[in-house]
Amino acid sequence: MERAHLVDVDPNEDALEDAQAEQEDGQQHRLPRQSADEGEDDQEERGRRKDESEHPVGIDRRTAEDVEAGEEELHDDAEQKENRHPEEEHSRLRHAGILPPMAVVTQREFGLFIDGEAVEPASGEVRELTEPATGAPLAKAAMAGEADVDRAIEAARAALEGLWGKTPPNERSRLLHALADAIVANRKELTELETRNVGKAVSSVKGEVAVSAENFRWYASAIASIAGRTTPIGGSILAYTLKEPVGVAAQIVPWNYPIMMAAWKLAPALAAGCTVVLKPDPATPLTVLRLAELAAEVGIPAGVVNIVPGDGPTTGSYLVRHPGVDKVAFTGSTATGSEIMRLCAEPVKRLSLELGGKSPNLVFADANLADAVPSSVYAIYYAAGQSCDARSRVLVERSLYDEFVNSFSETAARMKVGDPLDAETQMGSLISQAHRDKVHGLVETGRKEGAEVVTGGEPTDGDGAFYPPTVLAGVENRMAVAQEEIFGPVVTVIPFEDEAEAVRIANDVKYGLTATVWTSDPGRGHRLARQIKSGVIGINLPNTAFPGLPFGGYKQSGFGREGSLETIEMYLETKTIFVSTGGKPVNPWGL
Ligand code: NAD
DSSP states (O other): OOBOBTTBSSTTSOHHHHHHHHHHHHOGGGSTTOOTTOOHHHHHHHHHHHHHHHSSSOBSOOOHHHHHHHHHHHHHTHHHHTTSOHHHHHHHHHHTTOSOOOOSBOSOEEOEEETTEEEOOTTOOEEEEEOTTTOOEEEEEEOOOHHHHHHHHHHHHHHHHTTGGGOOHHHHHHHHHHHHHHHHHTHHHHHHHHHHHHOOOHHHHHHHHHHHHHHHHHHHHHGGGOOOOBOOOSTTEEEEEEEEEOOEEEEEOOSSSHHHHHHHHHHHHHHHTOEEEEEOOTTSOHHHHHHHHHHHHTTOOTTSEEEOOOOIIIIIHHHHHOTTOOEEEEESOHHHHHHHHHHHHTTTOEEEEEOOOOOEEEEOTTSOHHHHHHHHHHHHHGGGGOSTTOOOEEEEEGGGHHHHHHHHHHHHHTSOBSOTTSTTOSBOOOSOHHHHHHHHHHHHHHHHHTOEEEEOOSOOOSSSOOOOOEEEESOOTTSHHHHSOOOSSEEEEEEESSHHHHHHHHHOSSEESEEEEEOSOHHHHHHHHHHSOOSEEEESOOOOBOTTSOBOOEETTEESOBSSHHHHHTTEEEEEEEEEOOSSOOOTTOO
């Protein structure tokens, strides 16, 4: 998801450095546990000391002896080097200590996060997590069972009825700012942990961590918007409304943007005064658990943020069905969203759904191709296409079709695919080998349906879950590859004759999340923005989200909006109060 945000609208810039500079310029007094004199290196050292003292297993940093051993190993292996894939080579160099050391604790065992602290799971289940780009072990993470969910909901309820329920908006705002500061202060660890856990390019993850901080900051300010109103209805009646937190929120997020999705969910809930039990995907809970630790460190009271990683059909379903949950907020696939909607129907639970997408990218013959081609490449291959807003259906005006397909495919083939931790990498690995198999299966379906694979289309060899940028041309919109969310680095390119057909094809899909229009005719851009059934439209711009602007879907892409004032509303109930201000007795029937 190419997130434009306050500190960085250019995805190539180092957003986190900017955010840090901003911190150092004017906001040092708000940094948690940081004196005004402390520089970045001190912060890093502080983080390292903390990690080393708190966690039983050391940082993955090689000693001098290890490096020598690694170098020896490298020399021994030199002949095989030429046969290796670049990502394998990078990984080897990292592990041999030749490439820069990493900032995160590896082999750490993460607990659940309940009632303000890391706890052992009652379920007793601990899973080994591996790096999708290398297959190497990364960390161990506890998985929550039903008893753990019960405990988390109990803690959330107690916090709601206790300290958090009494915490005034200005204090909630201060705490959200403090959490944003803590994310910035710990950005290197969070970025590396996320990169290694998800396999995405570090250049993308940097922006996502920065945007997570910005998101908390934006909601810290947006708290000021929470207010009821008085409505003059005449007579001797005073009428006003109150806004109250909806209660305990169950939040479920997917694996593609773990920390950013958690930030999108947590910040509006906390701004509204709710407490939360959040379930990350079992494969990617690490940064979300660190986020909860940071929340506790900056003073967010125990029980307000609880994290229960676990499988969806068991732990997730139990959480959704739990009678102690007042509102469910879900981000994930349309199939799961539909199941969750069913579970919420009988108890009439408040619900918001951010679901899948198959978003169109319309390129007219009058478009500026110098922007349209690289931006269209970016809009599908960002996050290796594992993005709800990926513009995976490129619709091109017939007269431009062949030229566009060639130019797009050449540009896609030039992308740097490789070690996610390499700053130059533009596309890392997919989330798992199993997911890569699913993506490849859909490409095979496309071949059988008659699509032409112009570039890519075969899995990369090696341990990592890599799949190359793939272009399917000669696609018709009725084909499965044009209708189903592939959720990988695969684009379908479909021709159209004129504007009316472009709109028809764009809307001829069950999803409606985002769309982009490339044209040099401003009137056409605005006209199409009204005609395309999507929650977000870009005109000559691939970006889809910015803190403060609503993000969400039409049709089966869900309902409710993230990232905006609309989101806070989803965590509030509105109560209407009528008051008699007349001096007369109130006796409507004259009894
Ligand atoms: P998924 O639906 O399989 O899983 C998402 C989450 O739901 C995970 O935490 C999973 O454990 C949980 N889950 C699964 N079954 C459940 C059940 N029966 N009850 C409760 N929880 C359950 O989706 P995924 O494959 O992990 O994520 C990719 C999907 O998410 C894509 O469709 C993508 O478009 C969508 N997505 C949407 C947005 C958005 O903002 N619209 C953002 C990111 C991802």
